[in-house]
Amino acid sequence: MSDRAFLLPEEDIDISHIKRLGLMGGTFDPIHQGHLVTAEAVRTSFNLDKVIFVPSGQPPHKVEKKVTAKERRFLMTELATVTNPYFEVSRVEINRQGYSYSADTVSYFRQLMDPDGELFFITGADAILEILTWKGIDKLFAECTFIAATRPGFQPQAMAERLGAQLKPEYLKKIITIEVPAMAISSTDIRSRVDRGRSIKYLLPEPVEQYIYKQGLYKA
């Protein structure tokens, strides 16, 4: 067993020796194969030492929506990632009071990792298209490179065109796209399937599926 279980929550994960770190933020309500396949594809393609999943505490862009309790989303993320030795889950946004902003989270990991290390922020292309609405984008682009997962056949050029007009060219250079076949899976679709009594098998790891049924999540 790693000594991770004995760390106090506020100490989070020891990453002081990490040179190439991936962060994947999300609501993870619930986490699914799209998130996992993407994280693993980015880890191997970009030679990352670790990918840390960061479930959001209070997501600022989902205020009007009903979101499952953060401890449950954290637990589902733990259940989903436990079999991958390169994956970890952070409590940093769960423990933080108020809204969770990626810029604060990125700075937090920046100061904890190797000062010469590189930080990669993994997102879906949909999230990148909203980046101009994010708080602290200058700080974000100074501290990390973005890896945006796209559907096969998606034209990265289309994204560059949509962002290009508003985003500084040096920022655009720090957004790299990667094609991921599992892009069609979404948490919204999984929640709706559970509510309608449809199968969610193979869309997410089995322990997460079992947890959803056991806790009666996503039933209206």
Ligand code: ATP
């Ligand atoms: P919802 O449908 O509730 O918005 P979601 O499936 O988009 O959920 P989030 O927790 O909102 O999941 O997403 C976390 C991150 O994962 C975001 O950067 C999002 O763009 C990305 N993402 C979501 N679905 C996929 C997928 N199928 N493949 C790759 N990345 C994804």
Ligand code: MG
């Ligand atoms: Mg989403």
